[in-house]
Amino acid sequence: MFTEIFTRHNWDEVKAGIYAKTASDVERALAARRRTLDDFAALISPAAAPYLEEMARISHQLTLQRFGNTMQLYIPLYLSNECQNICTYCGFSLNNNIARKTLGAGEILQEINAIKAMGFDHVLLVTGEAQQTVGLDYFRKALALVRPHFSNISMEVQPMDEADYRELIPLGLYGVLVYQETYHQADYKLHHPKGKKSNFRYRLETPDRLGKAGIHKMGLGVLIGLEDWRTDSFFTALHLQYLEQTYWQTKYSISFPRLRPFSGGLAPKVEMSNRELVQLICAYRLLNQEVELSISTREEEAFRDRLVKLGVTAMSAGSKTNPGGYVVDRQSLGQFEISDERSAAEIAEMLHQQGYEAVWKDWDPSLAI
Amino acid sequence: MQPLTIAGRQFQSRLFTGTGKFSSAALMEEALLASGSEMVTVALKRVDMQQQADDILTHLHHPHLHLLPNTSGVRTAKEAVYAAQLAREALETNWIKLEIHPDPRYLLPDPIETLLATEELAKLGFVVLPYIHADPVLCKRLESAGTAAVMPLGAPIGSNKGLKTFDFLEIIIQQSKVPVIVDAGIGAPSHAAHAMEMGADAVLVNTAIAVAKDPVQMAQAFKLAVEAGRQAYESGLAAASRQAIASSPLTAFLDEF
Numbered sequence: 001m002f003t004e005i006f007t008r009h010n011w012d013e014v015k016a017g018i019y020a021k022t023a024s025d026v027e028r029a030l031a032a033r034r035r036t037l038d039d040f041a042a043l044i045s046p047a048a049a050p051y052l053e054e055m056a057r058i059s060h061q062l063t064l065q066r067f068g069n070t071m072q073l074y075i076p077l078y079l080s081n082e083c084q085n086i087c088t089y090c091g092f093s094l095n096n097n098i099a100r101k102t103l104g105a106g107e108i109l110q111e112i113n114a115i116k117a118m119g120f121d122h123v124l125l126v127t128g129e130a131q132q133t134v135g136l137d138y139f140r141k142a143l144a145l146v147r148p149h150f151s152n153i154s155m156e157v158q159p160m161d162e163a164d165y166r167e168l169i170p171l172g173l174y175g176v177l178v179y180q181e182t183y184h185q186a187d188y189k190l191h192h193p194k195g196k197k198s199n200f201r202y203r204l205e206t207p208d209r210l211g212k213a214g215i216h217k218m219g220l221g222v223l224i225g226l227e228d229w230r231t232d233s234f235f236t237a238l239h240l241q242y243l244e245q246t247y248w249q250t251k252y253s254i255s256f257p258r259l260r261p262f263s264g265g266l267a268p269k270v271e272m273s274n275r276e277l278v279q280l281i282c283a284y285r286l287l288n289q290e291v292e293l294s295i296s297t298r299e300e301e302a303f304r305d306r307l308v309k310l311g312v313t314a315m316s317a318g319s320k321t322n323p324g325g326y327v328v329d330r331q332s333l334g335q336f337e338i339s340d341e342r343s344a345a346e347i348a349e350m351l352h353q354q355g356y357e358a359v360w361k362d363w364d365p366s367l368a369i
Numbered sequence: 370m371q372p373l374t375i376a377g378r379q380f381q382s383r384l385f386t387g388t389g390k391f392s393s394a395a396l397m398e399e400a401l402l403a404s405g406s407e408m409v410t411v412a413l414k415r416v417d418m419q420q421q422a423d424d425i426l427t428h429l430h431h432p433h434l435h436l437l438p439n440t441s442g443v444r445t446a447k448e449a450v451y452a453a454q455l456a457r458e459a460l461e462t463n464w465i466k467l468e469i470h471p472d473p474r475y476l477l478p479d480p481i482e483t484l485l486a487t488e489e490l491a492k493l494g495f496v497v498l499p500y501i502h503a504d505p506v507l508c509k510r511l512e513s514a515g516t517a518a519v520m521p522l523g524a525p526i527g528s529n530k531g532l533k534t535f536d537f538l539e540i541i542i543q544q545s546k547v548p549v550i551v552d553a554g555i556g557a558p559s560h561a562a563h564a565m566e567m568g569a570d571a572v573l574v575n576t577a578i579a580v581a582k583d584p585v586q587m588a589q590a591f592k593l594a595v596e597a598g599r600q601a602y603e604s605g606l607a608a609a610s611r612q613a614i615a616s617s618p619l620t621a622f623l624d625e626f
Contacts, residue, residue: 064580065527065528065529065576065580066527067390068389068390068391068392068576068579068580069390069391069392069579069580070389070390070391070392121417151414151417217473244474248471248472248474249444249471249472249473250473251473251474290473290474290475352393355392356392357391357392357393357394359415361414361415361416361417362414362415363414363442364413364414364416364418364442364452366413366418366451366452366455366456367413367414367440367442367443367448367452368442368443368444368448369447369448369451
């Protein structure tokens with residue numbers, strides 16, 4: 001379990017190590033043939049800021065070689081905003097007084113049709129955590145509804161037991177996104193005071209359970225803004241390295257959600273600038289040529305357009321973050337605000353203008369039995 | 370130049386191509402036409418087998434282009450056999466490029482599952498072209514299993530590093546009774562020419578063309594390189610030597626007897 005490695009690392013020491021990195025550490029990291037976690041620490045450190053252009057150049061080249069002139073497109077399908085957790089930063093938090101909604105079968109089909117009409121073939125199912133309404137049984141039924149319409153289905157829902165994953169994978173589940181939010185254990189408690197999510201260790205070991213269940217793909221990340229992003233990103237990279245060595249048949253992706261304002265929400269404790277986000281994306285690519293890097297519509301149009309060539313390999317487009325947001329109930333409250341409201345077709349055109357092909361389909365159900 | 374025959378089908382071009390990583394399907398088509406390639410592989414995961422108007426397939430609709438579906442994404446022999454059967458139904462071809470790389474990071478082929486799948490698919494009447502490590506013994510085992518060709522890698526896929534497995538490719542080419550197609554790692558026309566000079570029957574190139582600044586020009590460059598390399602091989606290369614050989618210091622004495 002990753003816990004064994006995690007407990008050998010002390011947050012404050014890791015943080016001090018990153019901030020102590022010097023220009024020569026960065027130069028060594030840039031020159032390395034294969035980069036280590038220590039190199040990654042240098043590349044995300046303040047000392048690397050003057051080297052951003054060179055990092056971007058290498059990142060672009062490595063990404064182009066591996067992924068070609070392509071960008072994977074995906075879209076979230078929010079199934080429910082019911083949630084038993086209190087999370088200080090989330091629009092769906094239990095103590096947030098919003099109208100709660102869970103889509104029924106007919107409503108899911110309406111949303112599916114709307115998403116299919118946009119051209120998507122990969123979909124990400126999203127819910128809050130509410131065992132009574134959106135538990136395993138709900139997911140079984142949702143997958144049965146969604147599966148005939150999409151080549152690739154991922155989920156971003158509450159962490160589950162290994163046996164649950166083992167059951168859902170044959171029903172069409174390809175990937176699971178589970179963000180640790182923060183690897184700062186004490187602060188994690190502060191941000192998740194109530195609900196099952198307050199169990200730090202259960203969440204931390206979710207990727208292990210997914211790996212043991214044989215999932216095809218998992219997505220990692222932290223919520224940028226809760227804690228020092230450099231230290232949190234180092235822990236994410238540590239986690240990634242452990243997972244790649246342990247569950248070597250699984251594909252990995254990293255996301256970079258920056259804390260966005262929502263009604264009644266928390267202001268970011270730590271602000272991350274655009275420049276720093278680019279630094280982080282490039283650092284991941286320099287560490288790992290193969291990992292997928294994903295950027296959501298939390299980010300603004302003009303900025304997303306420029307990220308295309310800097311290492312990102314997957315983008316959401318045309319997203320709504322509220323259950324029923326595409327047709328059923330457009331006015332319900334979303335999890336976070338969308339900054340890039342362009343349609344999927346507009347994103348595909350933007351990519352085309354930059355010499356990139358939008359990839360709508362990159363998996364086929366016939367490849368797994 | 371002699372044509373290449375695989376499973377009774379003749380190919381004038383010894384350059385096989387891939388369809389991934391291009392910036393558009395239209396550019397892919399243009400590059401493939403410029404390459405002169407007659408065998409093009411396409412990932413089942415990228416195409417919609419149920420849809421006639423699939424963007425990639427539409428652009429591959431040329432009588433001289435032989436479609437070679439590949440199983441990229443499967444992790445086991447069982448999955449590969451299942452995918453090949455569906456592809457045969459949907460795409461109406463019994464040719465299959467067997468790619469079983471359970472490791473999604475370096476996409477390195479699993480020799481055990483590949484052998485099992487080749488045995489099974491050959492029995493089911495498929496023309497099997499397996500992507501494998503440059504492993505001479507595995508090549509012989511695949512031959513016995515009924516493979517139509519072998520496709521050893523020159524270097525990790527997409528790496529453009531050239532013929533890192535040179536010594537093993539030489540052994541494979543020397544021993545093989547089926548065509549040998551160097552599949553991965555070819556990053557420059559000179560690499561392709563080198564493989565052909567060695568006696569490889571064909572090469573497969575994707576990334577080096579798709580990611581080039583001008584994929585159409587690069588496709589032509591590979592066409593010329595493959596032709597040059599093959600012609601050189603058929604012409605019988607003069608042996609290279611590290612030093613000029615002017616006399617025979619060790620054996621000249623024999624003339625004195």
